[in-house]
Amino acid sequence: MEDVAEVAGVSRGTVSRVLNGGHYVSPDALTAVQRAIRKTGYVVNQHARSLVTQRSDSIAFILSDPQDRLFEDPNFAILLKGCTQALAERDITLLLTVAGTQEDRKRVGRWVTAGHVDGVLLVSEHAGSPLINELRTRGLPIVAAGRPIGHEREISYVAADDRDGARQLVEHLRSRGRRRIAIITGPIDTPGGVDRLAGYQDVLGEPDPRLVANGDYTQDSGARAMEELLHRAPDLDAVFVCSDLMALGAVAVLQRAGKRIPEDVAVGGFDDSKAAVSATPQLTTIRQDFARVSVEMVRLLQDSITSGGRSAVILPTELVVRDST
Amino acid sequence: MEDVAEVAGVSRGTVSRVLNGGHYVSPDALTAVQRAIRKTGYVVNQHARSLVTQRSDSIAFILSDPQDRLFEDPNFAILLKGCTQALAERDITLLLTVAGTQEDRKRVGRWVTAGHVDGVLLVSEHAGSPLINELRTRGLPIVAAGRPIGHEREISYVAADDRDGARQLVEHLRSRGRRRIAIITGPIDTPGGVDRLAGYQDVLGEPDPRLVANGDYTQDSGARAMEELLHRAPDLDAVFVCSDLMALGAVAVLQRAGKRIPEDVAVGGFDDSKAAVSATPQLTTIRQDFARVSVEMVRLLQDSITSGGRSAVILPTELVVRDST
DNA sequence: GCCGAGACTGTGAGCGCTCCCAGAAAGTGG
């Protein structure tokens, strides 16, 4: 930097001003410095800058999930893509961190609080995870994807309206004349697990326990849950599966059991992922706009970093009717 | 840090020594410092450390591809997961960066050379990309996944033995009595595109151009290529598809055309991904061990960072025979 | 012509750490 200053015939201070927006710099000095920068091939040392500004201009994307879900669930990929883009536009670096095991979470907690990042995007945090508390005590800005169960009033989050989406889908199934509507839920320690079940109950009231089975959003778990349901309630005429991926598994089981879709059993999914359209029959599902979620998350996080506030954004969900209902 | 020193009754120097391995520190001082660290909740400031050490203890994972591939191609996910783990064990942070567009690559180039990282893992770099040259002029350690076309002697890389894998598969098809063996290649500016075709040619010699079609590793492109092949060479009795995902598309087209697999047309894939076993019929394919690739990449990169060397690792590939041939 | 309000510039201090060096203390061999 001193070199640049010398080449440009100005002082360090002026170079610094050029680097940080160019306010209070004369046109002559500006061009001289810019030329000197190009000539010397100078690039700022982020570490030195961060040392004095106490900011790192980077944020962490923490994927906090026990399984290899990133690889199976396309929703994560969409979120990641959206956040990467939204942050790149703001010249902020995204650091991806996977914290599957409890030990990982410890390590990540340490790492994050060491000042590496200005804020945290929390994805797929299950209820009761210690990570949130640790981050909160450090005062780090956080935005969660999905309602952070037990922390709704403490940290910002962006979520799709799971409950309303579930309501829409179940009402749609009823309007199609279905009366024995089963549900395959997500994990009950995730908002998608809890809230979609709640939406189902909003429409149908307290459910027959034989019509409820749990999954973990994977295709396999959807298949297993469907088998269980068929065994317990062979007379079901519809099933609301809380993710498209699980719905794929459920559809395969139904078809193997000789059920026609949608004639014998109507199937509704959730997410409106690629899988929904590539399935046969194409799935009726609930669209949630993950691209929008990521944009909102980044916006909220930056708000939180600069002004320290806290807020929640609930995005609408939309019924997409296709061939499976 | 000064606080820790005071609490422990020692100097900054001693605290620093404890933080960096504890050599030349008396047992008394060691325990005193450790207790003081716990008491004060001290965590090192990475930026200050990096400023003096000129290291960042983090590396970049640059995915240089249109972003949608991350979602569709599970190989990336496996690589990413493997690298994350291998680096976590070494207490090195992985920064994921997606550089799909040319403009992205510029931005990433700038960013990487700003000293944010000690090295770079390059994934899915196409031939002729300017990124490699820019990184090389900065003298940054690089390890590529897959043979970096045109830079084999300049930068380190880890690759599966694509050519031999292709040979194995095509020879297997021949041993099954197939005589009209077509190929659906990957993009011809990627090593997987070039080398697998070369392996095919090793066995069959210069191919009938009607038996060669190009894809881009996506399922759709596999389907399109298969349609083309069926049109141009309706008498083909086998097809070597250069990725499992494309093979899925090809299989669907063949089945729609009334061809039985493997009776009428044998199909071979590449990757041994999950898709290969979930397909019907299950795919004969070539296994390449991506988990191993990621481990080797991290090892090579660290070698390169510490000792500055350059080397290449070619991992063996293995034929996995299933029902499609 | 003087004054005050900008616009612009250079300089010193210091962010929190590691590294080097000088020196004290402790151990080793003759």
Added chain:
DNA sequence: CCACTTTCTGGGAGCGCTCACAGTCTCGGC
């Protein structure tokens, strides 16, 4: 007992930057 090495310690310097401050210069208003 004295050299001599080895272990251990503290303090100064400085990594490359930003920020606050003091100072200069210009210009419009009275």
